[in-house]
Amino acid sequence: MFDGFVLGLAAFSSLAVWGGLIAGVVIGYVVGALPGLTAGVGMALLIPFTFGLDPIVSVVMLVTLYMASEYSGAIPAILVNTPGEPSSAITALDGYPMRLRGEAGHALTLSILGSAVASLVSTVLLIFTVGWMTRFALAFGPAEYFALAVLGLSLISTLSGHSVIRGFVALLFGLILTTIGTDPVDGVPRFVFSDGFLSGVPFISALIGLFALAEVLKMLETTNVPAVPLKDIPGITGQIGMLLPHRNNLIRSTLIGYVIGVIPGAGASIASITAYTVQKRFSKSPKTFGTGNPEGVVAAEAANNACLPGALAPMLALGIPGKTSTAVLVGALAIHGIQAGPLIFERAPEVPYSIYIALLIGMPFMVLLGLFGVRLWIRLTQVPKGIIAAIVCATCLLGTYAEGNEIFSIWIAVAFGIVGYALEKVDIRPAPIVLALVLGYLMESNFRRALVMSGDDMGVFFSHPISVICLVLAAIVFVLPLIQNIRETRRAVTAD
Amino acid sequence: MSRADTKTRLLPAGPAPREHPIPRADAEQLRFRVEIGDIAVCLLFLAVAAWFYVTAANIPDYSGTFIGPDDFPRGLALIFAGFSLALLGRAVLLLLKGGYDGEWVLVERPLRVAAGMVLLALFPFLMEHIGFYIAMALWLPAFFVVADYTRPITVIVCTATFIAFTKVVFEMLLGTPIP
Numbered sequence: 001m002f003d004g005f006v007l008g009l010a011a012f013s014s015l016a017v018w019g020g021l022i023a024g025v026v027i028g029y030v031v032g033a034l035p036g037l038t039a040g041v042g043m044a045l046l047i048p049f050t051f052g053l054d055p056i057v058s059v060v061m062l063v064t065l066y067m068a069s070e071y072s073g074a075i076p077a078i079l080v081n082t083p084g085e086p087s088s089a090i091t092a093l094d095g096y097p098m099r100l101r102g103e104a105g106h107a108l109t110l111s112i113l114g115s116a117v118a119s120l121v122s123t124v125l126l127i128f129t130v131g132w133m134t135r136f137a138l139a140f141g142p143a144e145y146f147a148l149a150v151l152g153l154s155l156i157s158t159l160s161g162h163s164v165i166r167g168f169v170a171l172l173f174g175l176i177l178t179t180i181g182t183d184p185v186d187g188v189p190r191f192v193f194s195d196g197f198l199s200g201v202p203f204i205s206a207l208i209g210l211f212a213l214a215e216v217l218k219m220l221e222t223t224n225v226p227a228v229p230l231k232d233i234p235g236i237t238g239q240i241g242m243l244l245p246h247r248n249n250l251i252r253s254t255l256i257g258y259v260i261g262v263i264p265g266a267g268a269s270i271a272s273i274t275a276y277t278v279q280k281r282f283s284k285s286p287k288t289f290g291t292g293n294p295e296g297v298v299a300a301e302a303a304n305n306a307c308l309p310g311a312l313a314p315m316l317a318l319g320i321p322g323k324t325s326t327a328v329l330v331g332a333l334a335i336h337g338i339q340a341g342p343l344i345f346e347r348a349p350e351v352p353y354s355i356y357i358a359l360l361i362g363m364p365f366m367v368l369l370g371l372f373g374v375r376l377w378i379r380l381t382q383v384p385k386g387i388i389a390a391i392v393c394a395t396c397l398l399g400t401y402a403e404g405n406e407i408f409s410i411w412i413a414v415a416f417g418i419v420g421y422a423l424e425k426v427d428i429r430p431a432p433i434v435l436a437l438v439l440g441y442l443m444e445s446n447f448r449r450a451l452v453m454s455g456d457d458m459g460v461f462f463s464h465p466i467s468v469i470c471l472v473l474a475a476i477v478f479v480l481p482l483i484q485n486i487r488e489t490r491r492a493v494t495a496d
Numbered sequence: 497m498s499r500a501d502t503k504t505r506l507l508p509a510g511p512a513p514r515e516h517p518i519p520r521a522d523a524e525q526l527r528f529r530v531e532i533g534d535i536a537v538c539l540l541f542l543a544v545a546a547w548f549y550v551t552a553a554n555i556p557d558y559s560g561t562f563i564g565p566d567d568f569p570r571g572l573a574l575i576f577a578g579f580s581l582a583l584l585g586r587a588v589l590l591l592l593k594g595g596y597d598g599e600w601v602l603v604e605r606p607l608r609v610a611a612g613m614v615l616l617a618l619f620p621f622l623m624e625h626i627g628f629y630i631a632m633a634l635w636l637p638a639f640f641v642v643a644d645y646t647r648p649i650t651v652i653v654c655t656a657t658f659i660a661f662t663k664v665v666f667e668m669l670l671g672t673p674i675p
Contacts, residue, residue: 045670165583172576173541176548179569183555186565190555191548213616220612221604223644386645387654394636394658397619401628402672410620418613425601426533444568448561456562 004345008353011056012361020053020061021358025365027061028068029373032084033076034399038204039069039085040324041403047332055336056354062332063312063355064362066325067119070268070305071366074111075373078297079104079380080392082212087268087304089207089434090276094289094296096215101292104378106242110294111301112370113243116363118254118302119309123359125258126309133262133310134317140263142450143460147470148263149443152270152435154478155277159431164482170428174436177201184445185452196408203437204403205412210430212396213417218424219389239371246298249279257303261310264320268304269438275303277477290429309359315340316352526603531587533601538584545577611642628674632659 011017031042043062050058073085078095091111098107126133140148153171160167180191181200192198243250253275260271279299280289289296314320319341321327330340338348345352380388400413420430454460461467548569557564590598603609615638622631636655645651666672 165579165586169538169541169576169579169583172572172579173544176545176569176572176576179548179572183565186557186559188556188558188565190565190569191551217609217612217616220608220643223608224605384645386640386643387650389643390636390639390645391654391658393616393639394632398628398662398666401623401674402666402670405673407620407624407675410623414616414620417616421609421613423537425603426530426537427599428537448563448568451563452559452561 004349004353005357007350008357011350011354012357014054014057016054016057017060017354020057021064021362022365024061024064024358025068025362025369028065028070029072029366029369031065032069032072034084034395038324038403039066040328042069043325043328043332047328047335050332050335055333055338055348056350058332058336059329059351060354060358060362062329063358064365066329067305067308067359067362068366068369070308071112071115071119071301071370073304074115074297074301075108075377076392077211078107078111079377080212080388081215082392082396083207085268085304086204086207086438087272087300087307089211089269090272090300090304090431091297092211093276093300093431094291094293097290097292098294098297103292105374106294107297108374108377109239109242109371110246110297112367112374113240114246114250114253114298114301115305116367116370117243117250118257118306119359119363121251121254122258122261122306122309123356123363126313126359127356130313130317133259133313136259137262137264137314137320138318139466141464142446142453143464143467144470145446146443146450147461147464147467147474148270149439149446151470151474151477152273152439153443154474155273156432156435157478157481158277158280159273159435163427164485166426166428167432170423170430170432171436174433175440177206178437178440179444184441185448194408196406196412200441201437202404202409202412205400205409206416206437207434208396208400209413209416209418210420210433212392213413214420214424214430216389216393216396217417217421219385219392223385223389225385239374243298246295249282249295249298250302252278252282253299253302254306257306258310260303261307262313264314264323267311267323267438268307269434271303271307272300273435273438275299281481290431312355316344316355317341319344524605526606528601529591530599530601531591534583534587535591538580538587541580542577542584545573545580549573549577608642608644612639615639615642623675628662629659632662 027046028039028042032039042065046062046065050061053061070085070087073083073088074091074095076082076084077088077092078099081092081096083089083092095107095111098104156167156171157164178200180197182188182192182198183190189198196202256275256278257268257271260274261268276289276296276299279295280286283289283293283295285293311323311326315326315330319330319339321330321340333340333351338344338351396413397410400409401407403409420433423433424430450460451457461471552566552570552573555564555566555569557566559565615635619631619635622635626634633655636658637651640646640651640654662674667674
């Protein structure tokens with residue numbers, strides 16, 4: 001390991017590598033902040049520019065772009081309720097209400113510092129546990145994935161807010177939408193009344209519609225109301241101190257993000273949702289989640305940023321790209337004749353160690369850019385609402401188109417925007433719908449695959465240890481909040 | 497804990513206690529009981545569930561397994577319909593009950609919201625027929641007006657800047673094929 005680090009550090013003696021690192025951070029910052037442009041898309045778009053570069057420069061640039069875009073997705077999520085990255089949708093649940101109270105600076109500071117610490121800790125975990133975590137990831141078969149999806153969906157009883165039935169209705173609405181598209185096992189089209197639905201309901205478009213366009217419609221109701229005055233944010237030292245009360249939350253969410261990141265296909269959105277819900281369970285003020293609780297911002301941001309180094313573990317050690325972004329990275333390495341997988345540590349050790357060092361060194365750059373940027377970003381909240389509504393709406397429509405290069409995606413975003421606005425009016429929140437859109441396909445496809453592989457034996461879900469643990473946890477996570485709710489109700493009745 | 501809080505907890509999906517006087521509807525405001533909204537949404541959801549259930553019957557099943565491609569959506573449609581019916585039934589019961597102390601759905605400036613929805617739906621149509629740049633040049637100023645911002649210089653500058661940003665960043669740098 002020491003020799004590998006020496007090789008990696010030697011690579012950083014080149015100015016070109018430093019240039020790649022800074023360019024990656026800056027481009028990632030912009031890509032993440034633009035709704036519709038995900039880290040994977042940004043990396044794919046950058047690849048043609050890296051053909052002529054040294055492999056280390058291109059890998060460092062792509063990895064830092066990935067890292068910065070995961071963070072900067074929180075900026076529009078907090079400022080205008082528009083998730084720049086899908087996983088930032090969870091950050092918006094509390095970040096945006098904070099901004100409405102004039103606490104945009106506080107929310108942005110927590111998001112950058114939470115992201116930074118989580119990313120650093122997660123990178124250190126990656127360096128020391130890459131081998132173990134890879135074996136853990138390999139233990140996941142269809143039964144385990146199904147159980148993981150059920151565990152994720154069981155969070156509904158915590159995410160529902162004050163009305164469980166509305167939460168369920170929203171979840172089922174999202175779940176039924178995930179059955180649209182080509183069947184995951186037999187390949188037959190289901191409910192495909194337009195070719196655009198062949199690969200399912202476009203997730204990014206749905207997300208932009210549910211959060212951003214619905215928010216724009218809400219803004220139209222209050223464009224005549226002046227902006228909330230900004231609350232002061234302290235200097236840089238004071239900003240760093242803001243994170244101290246959240247250290248336990250940060251550690252928990254980082255670990256959740258890292259472990260979920262390792263599992264191929266699980267992703268930052270699942271990590272954010274899980275960490276958010278776990279924090280809600282541990283919080284002393286769980287009822288304020290969704291109304292601007294800073295703990296929610298820290299949990300979501302720490303988890304989705306900790307996910308990134310986790311996702312690199314199976315990619316580096318096995319060559320398995322668990323996500324679009326890591327798939328692009330595998331492709332970028334292949335272009336330079338480097339094969340990701342077990343032999344990379346022997347044949348090109350400077351590559352994985354350069355990635356580790358890039359993550360460790362790139363983070364301070366990102367923090368500086370983020371902390372100084374906070375003062376600029378919060379000024380945006382003082383711009384008249386009419387301008388913000390129009391520009392956000394136009395950016396979302398453009399971003400939605402750019403994500404799939406088809407007008408169909410815009411139709412979907414518009415439809416989800418109008419439906420999302422109408423549903424919010426009757427207190428049906430977007431979070432359960434997003435939970436379903438993230439997990440529905442994972443649940444159905446792996447449920448059926450597990451049954452096919454076991455010859456229709458339902459016992460398959462109870463014969464694998466990881467699957468059993470996840471299902472038991474799911475039952476606890478689902479039932480516990482309901483029982484607590486009933487107990488509180490009874491206690492309240494008695495007290496009354 | 498107050499009696500009002502207790503009441504909300506006893507009926508988890510029920511109306512929250514009214515903390516403010518019943519809001520008055522005026523020309524700039526649309527107001528209706530949340531149960532009316534629930535009924536409308538549930539009827540829509542029931543129609544969606546029915547459509548999924550019926551259409552699933554046409555999905556060919558070559559799998560030969562216990563759960564085929566049509567079973568999952570059918571099962572989900574049934575559960576979805578069940579929960580929607582439960583919410584619908586609850587809303588109808590509350591609506592039939594005399595006196596009202598519950599939540600109201602308030603839509604401020606409904607005409608602007610409706611105009612915003614129309615403009616949103618109009619954009620992809622315009623983009624398909626006259627191309628992105630001309631569509632945006634027409635659409636964005638219109639949206640500014642709907643969003644209550646009418647300073648002509650700012651509107652023109654913002655529209656021009658946004659179009660230039662699209663051209664430089666998306667079309668030239670990122671290579672997005674803008675129609």
